[in-house]
Amino acid sequence: MNPALKLVAQRLALGILLLFLVSILIFVGTIILPGDVAQSILGQSATPEALANLREELGLNEPALQRYLNWLGGLLQGDLGTALTNGQDIAASLGGRLKNTLFLAFWAAIVSVPLAIFLGLLAVRYRERWPDKLISAVTLASISIPEFLIGYVLMYFIGVKLGWAPTVATIHDGMSLGQKLNTIALPVSVLTLVVLAHMMRMTRAAILNVMQSAYIETAELKGLSMFLIIWKHAFPNSIAPIVNVVMLNLAYLVVGVVVIEVVFTYPGMGQYLVDHVSKRDIPVVQACGLIFAAVYIGLNMVADIVSILANPRLRHPK
Amino acid sequence: MNDELKYLSLRAATGRLSRRSFLGRAGALGLSAVAANTMLAGAVKAAGPQKGGTIKVGISGGGSSDSLDPALSANQTQGMVSRMWGEPLVELKAGGGLEMRLAEEFSSSPDARVWTFKIRSGVSFSNGKPLTAEDVMATMERHSGEDTKSGALGIMRGIKAMRAEGMDFVIELETANADLPYLLTDYHLLIQPNGGNDDPTAAIGTGPYVLKSVEPGVRFVFEHNANHWNGEGHASTVELTVINDDTARMAALQSGQVHMVNRVPPRTAGLVSRVPGVNVHSKSGPGHYVFIAHVDTDPFSNQDVMLALKYGMNRQEMVDKILFGYGTVGNDIPINASYPLFTDLPQREYDPEKAAHHWKKSGHDQPVLLRTSDNSFPGAPDAAALFQQSLSQAGVPLEIKREPNDGYWSEVWNKQPFCTSYWSGRPVQDQMYSTAYLSSADWNDTRFKNEQFDQLLVAARAELDEGKRKQMYADMGMILHNEGGLICPMFNDFVDAHNDGVAGWDASAGFSMMNLYAPVKMWVTG
Numbered sequence: 001m002n003p004a005l006k007l008v009a010q011r012l013a014l015g016i017l018l019l020f021l022v023s024i025l026i027f028v029g030t031i032i033l034p035g036d037v038a039q040s041i042l043g044q045s046a047t048p049e050a051l052a053n054l055r056e057e058l059g060l061n062e063p064a065l066q067r068y069l070n071w072l073g074g075l076l077q078g079d080l081g082t083a084l085t086n087g088q089d090i091a092a093s094l095g096g097r098l099k100n101t102l103f104l105a106f107w108a109a110i111v112s113v114p115l116a117i118f119l120g121l122l123a124v125r126y127r128e129r130w131p132d133k134l135i136s137a138v139t140l141a142s143i144s145i146p147e148f149l150i151g152y153v154l155m156y157f158i159g160v161k162l163g164w165a166p167t168v169a170t171i172h173d174g175m176s177l178g179q180k181l182n183t184i185a186l187p188v189s190v191l192t193l194v195v196l197a198h199m200m201r202m203t204r205a206a207i208l209n210v211m212q213s214a215y216i217e218t219a220e221l222k223g224l225s226m227f228l229i230i231w232k233h234a235f236p237n238s239i240a241p242i243v244n245v246v247m248l249n250l251a252y253l254v255v256g257v258v259v260i261e262v263v264f265t266y267p268g269m270g271q272y273l274v275d276h277v278s279k280r281d282i283p284v285v286q287a288c289g290l291i292f293a294a295v296y297i298g299l300n301m302v303a304d305i306v307s308i309l310a311n312p313r314l315r316h317p318k
Numbered sequence: 319m320n321d322e323l324k325y326l327s328l329r330a331a332t333g334r335l336s337r338r339s340f341l342g343r344a345g346a347l348g349l350s351a352v353a354a355n356t357m358l359a360g361a362v363k364a365a366g367p368q369k370g371g372t373i374k375v376g377i378s379g380g381g382s383s384d385s386l387d388p389a390l391s392a393n394q395t396q397g398m399v400s401r402m403w404g405e406p407l408v409e410l411k412a413g414g415g416l417e418m419r420l421a422e423e424f425s426s427s428p429d430a431r432v433w434t435f436k437i438r439s440g441v442s443f444s445n446g447k448p449l450t451a452e453d454v455m456a457t458m459e460r461h462s463g464e465d466t467k468s469g470a471l472g473i474m475r476g477i478k479a480m481r482a483e484g485m486d487f488v489i490e491l492e493t494a495n496a497d498l499p500y501l502l503t504d505y506h507l508l509i510q511p512n513g514g515n516d517d518p519t520a521a522i523g524t525g526p527y528v529l530k531s532v533e534p535g536v537r538f539v540f541e542h543n544a545n546h547w548n549g550e551g552h553a554s555t556v557e558l559t560v561i562n563d564d565t566a567r568m569a570a571l572q573s574g575q576v577h578m579v580n581r582v583p584p585r586t587a588g589l590v591s592r593v594p595g596v597n598v599h600s601k602s603g604p605g606h607y608v609f610i611a612h613v614d615t616d617p618f619s620n621q622d623v624m625l626a627l628k629y630g631m632n633r634q635e636m637v638d639k640i641l642f643g644y645g646t647v648g649n650d651i652p653i654n655a656s657y658p659l660f661t662d663l664p665q666r667e668y669d670p671e672k673a674a675h676h677w678k679k680s681g682h683d684q685p686v687l688l689r690t691s692d693n694s695f696p697g698a699p700d701a702a703a704l705f706q707q708s709l710s711q712a713g714v715p716l717e718i719k720r721e722p723n724d725g726y727w728s729e730v731w732n733k734q735p736f737c738t739s740y741w742s743g744r745p746v747q748d749q750m751y752s753t754a755y756l757s758s759a760d761w762n763d764t765r766f767k768n769e770q771f772d773q774l775l776v777a778a779r780a781e782l783d784e785g786k787r788k789q790m791y792a793d794m795g796m797i798l799h800n801e802g803g804l805i806c807p808m809f810n811d812f813v814d815a816h817n818d819g820v821a822g823w824d825a826s827a828g829f830s831m832m833n834l835y836a837p838v839k840m841w842v843t844g
Contacts, residue, residue, distance in 0.1 A: 039728045048760065054467040085383035086534055087519065093382070096533070152565055160573045167569040168376070168576070170537055170559050265561045267536040275381035275535055284383070
């Protein structure tokens with residue numbers, strides 16, 4: 001069997017096992033939180049009768065293990081079930097949210113990944129001179145400021161004072177692509193600022209590491225221009241660590257943007273998950289948790305595989 | 319003032335000239351921007367409601383787990399959404415009293431036990447089905463049945479029998495209740511075809527708007543219902559966007575992305591009101607923040623301990639520092655001037671000497687333990703710290719225990735002997751007292767049991783003479799003020815805001831956002 005295929009199969013099997021463990025962890029986690037979904041729905045205005053009626057209707061009186069097995073059985077048949085709180089089909093409402101989350105992550109990635117790599121290359125080219133220092137200073141500053149603060153600052157100056165972009169990024173199906181892009185301009189900018197530094201610094205460090213090698217010196221002696229050396233010789237040899245950090249940041253763009261979603265009122269999955277955690281709506285929390293875990297595990301797997309394929313020594317083990 | 323300006327302002331007010339170009343032309347005629355704006359506001363009012371356009375509302379309080387079933391309505395977003403498509407039998411009128419909605423009139427038997435509501439004829443639901451008394455009865459039954467999960471169950475309990483006779487809907491009560499029509503203004507009790515038994519979340523009702531698009535916790539779009547029985551509603555489209563983050567909601571209002579918002583944070587309300595084109599409205603209501611002690615539990619069963627705590631509360635400081643002035647001082651009863659038949663009692667003031675006297679007399683010297691959390695009311699931990707300070711000046715030791723938000727309502731409130739909490743209030747005194755201060759009430763969160771109080775409460779319910787009833791409520795207030803476990807430092811105002819894109823704000827309407835009817839009653843100015 002092809003070793004690369006075997007590797008992928010192995011990783012996939014491990015990933016699925018990991019997802020199963022994650023689902024148990026999430027279930028146990030939501031069970032041990034105080035209060036239950038009936039209490040959360042009815043809030044302070046709950047009467048004992050209304051609570052008992054709601055618990056009965058939602059099937060909360062069954063033992064926890066039974067509820068978990070029911071859920072797992074449904075999942076294996078592709079049924080995510082219905083939300084306890086509003087009775088809506090989870091797959092349907094989650095589908096729209098997931099689409100929105102991926103939409104935002106996609107455009108943030110389209111802007112930030114090429115920009116980060118380009119800035120990284122630029123920093124190497126002008127190493128220890130003012131462009132390098134400027135790029136490092138700006139990106140490090142933007143990663144050090146909490147993202148909600150960057151969000152508020154951009155919202156105030158660009159949204160309220162200049163009026164260039166909307167401050168509320170609620171997209172819906174009635175919008176054209178152009179309108180949607182205009183609506184998400186501010187959150188995309190904030191996300192770009194947040195993930196830029198990490199990727200840029202890693203690109204810079206990885207390439208600088210390679211630049212010490214003898215073959216770079218040879219290339220220099222051949223008379224190649226600095227940029228061509230970086231692009232043709234240094235970059236391909238430092239691709240593995242760069243892909244790793246890019247994948248980590250992509251995963252962050254999907255699973256870690258709940259604060260940005262709240263600040264800009266973006267209807268993505270993070271907000272959806274938080275609402276349902278606070279209501280103890282276990283089936284929804286399970287479904288969101290699984291998707292987030294799958295994205296994280298999947299992207300990490302891609303990073304692993306790419307770095308192995310990019311390295312001939314790992315590709316052809318003795 | 320010359321005629322050209324008058325003409326321009328009228329055109330601007332009716333939307334035929336944009337506000338910006340009006341201000342420009344007024345400036346050219348030598349008018350300052352402030353004067354021009356004032357003039358425009360006057361003209362808008364004089365021009366009257368404009369039809370058409372889209373009103374955009376930024377509202378906080380909704381989540382993606384919300385249901386469309388009015389029985390489960392528990393936050394302002396759900397309340398506003400269901401008021402757009404549905405209507406109750408009777409509603410609170412702006413400025414006090416009741417307004418007839420789906421009931422044309424009502425009457426009661428002389429003993430206030432049997433109530434007859436004449437259902438409005440010629441009204442249709444948005445699915446075309448005509449409204450009948452059977453629909454009303456089915457709705458009331460859905461909210462009062464044995465297996466209901468309705469938030470209105472508590473107020474439906476006293477009903478013995480209901481029947482529909484032609485277009486009359488008759489309610490028979492177990493015991494007399496002069497307040498029944500007020501209870502039916504409850505925001506859960508919106509009339510649905512066949513009581514909503516077929517599909518409680520269908521959002522089909524008789525309201526002035528029809529729900530067109532739903533994303534729970536995100537966005538709701540309504541279109542005007544051209545067949546509404548009294549033609550209410552000015553804008554042709556209403557768009558509700560849920561914006562729970564305070565800063566984002568205020569930014570959306572300032573940048574003009576929404577026309578109106580609820581819950582302006584008191585901390586920043588002063589700043590927001592200085593933004594040109596933004597109007598901030600504050601309305602005192604029945605909502606109050608409370609420190610509640612179980613008076614059947616040691617040490618709070620000792621009246622001197624209670625009095626020490628009550629005299630050790632600096633109420634004005636609470637209003638100034640916790641509500642930033644957007645509120646009024648409380649007087650250790652859950653009732654204020656926003657209730658009908660209210661009588662002002664002598665105000666209890668902060669008095670460290672009296673507090674010290676009662677504390678010494680009680681014989682206690684251990685610190686009193688107060689539990690609090692962020693979600694018990696906004697700023698509760700800060701309020702607890704202020705209380706600790708004002709008590710320490712009287713030599714009364716208070717220990718504060720911070721509890722997590724999660725599970726506060728199920729584990730701490732109504733379970734632990736002394737904690738912070740809030741009440742959003744009720745439309746009438748009887749309901750507030752029966753909910754939380756009657757000996758047998760489920761939510762008697764102060765464990766207040768007083769026979770004389772209970773007798774007065776039941777007697778007042780059956781009393782149709784307003785003067786006598788008012789005196790009874792005053793007597794009950796006095797008992798609670800002196801012997802209750804309730805320390806009520808403040809009543810919080812509802813603070814809302816809208817910008818110049820809409821007009822028609824009615825300051826006499828109660829509660830938040832003109833009793834949540836602002837998008838129906840206001841209009842777009844263009």
